[in-house]
Amino acid sequence: MSDRESQRTAIARQLGRRGRLVAEVVGDEGRPDLSAALALCRRHGATLLMAELGEWGDDPAFLRALGGDLRRWNLRFCALDRPEASELTLGIMAAVAEAEARLGVVRTPDTMARRREFYARFTADRRKRALPGNGEGLTVGGVRPLAEARGPGTARSRERAEDVAPILTEIRAAGAETLEQVAHALNALGIPAARGRRWYPMQVTRIEKRLAAVG
Numbered sequence: 001m002s003d004r005e006s007q008r009t010a011i012a013r014q015l016g017r018r019g020r021l022v023a024e025v026v027g028d029e030g031r032p033d034l035s036a037a038l039a040l041c042r043r044h045g046a047t048l049l050m051a052e053l054g055e056w057g058d059d060p061a062f063l064r065a066l067g068g069d070l071r072r073w074n075l076r077f078c079a080l081d082r083p084e085a086s087e088l089t090l091g092i093m094a095a096v097a098e099a100e101a102r103l104g105v106v107r108t109p110d111t112m113a114r115r116r117e118f119y120a121r122f123t124a125d126r127r128k129r130a131l132p133g134n135g136e137g138l139t140v141g142g143v144r145p146l147a148e149a150r151g152p153g154t155a156r157s158r159e160r161a162e163d164v165a166p167i168l169t170e171i172r173a174a175g176a177e178t179l180e181q182v183a184h185a186l187n188a189l190g191i192p193a194a195r196g197r198r199w200y201p202m203q204v205t206r207i208e209k210r211l212a213a214v215g
Contacts, residue, residue, distance in 0.1 A: 010080050011051060022046045032056060034066065041075050053079035063094035084119035088126050091170040093119075096189055102163050103191060111190040118188035126175045160194065161210040167191060168207065179204045 008024075015021060022044045025037040034048070041048050048070065056062045057079070067090030070077050077087040085093065096115075099105070164186075171185045179201035186199040193199045 011049065014049070014078075014080060019047075021049075032062075034069075038069055038073070038075070042073050047076040047078055050077075050079040051081075053082045053085060057082050057085065057093065058097055060094040060098045063090045063097070067091040067094065084116040084123075086119070086123040088123050088174045089119040092167065092174055092185075092189070095166040095170045096191070099163060099167055099191070105190055105192070114188050115190065118185065122174070122185070129175070157194075157206075158210055158214055161207045162214070164191065164207055165211050168204075168211075 011021065023040050037048055040046065067087065070087040075087060077090065079085050168182065171182055176182050176185055182204045183199040183201050193203055
């Protein structure tokens, strides 16, 4: 069985009785051009389903661009080889990939497993909240204002805050509203707090205050 036949079989298994394939768009060997697929999804109100996200799942520019398009047109996303990825997590994935080297994050099997579990639960929770009748819709991109600043802190603390800022922004934009939710997300993603400790709501508050002070 060829790779394409294997992908079609996997797609058919994924869809099952829950949906149908509107169209198939085959990309080139290089960087995926999803413009045609996105146009079809907009026309039919369909989910963008990729057979393989592959190496593009670690490309911040690709993830951020795709996530922006999906948010702009209110479309859903799924990848067969990365089922934890969704339109709600692509921006977070991009920010984490960019920050790993700066923050000294080492990818381990345990770290990646915790990330995958977090992305899956985060997506399920946010989609559930966005359903009609739940009384709490998700406003994608609606980031809560940063806490009021009380002082800029030390140069080192400001640098640390700026390193974490893109991840905080994406977590907020994806729908995390409380300090507890943000702290949990940072811990699940394997982002170390100061001195390698766990994140707690008070630490998130301090980071946001520092960002507000310099911003």
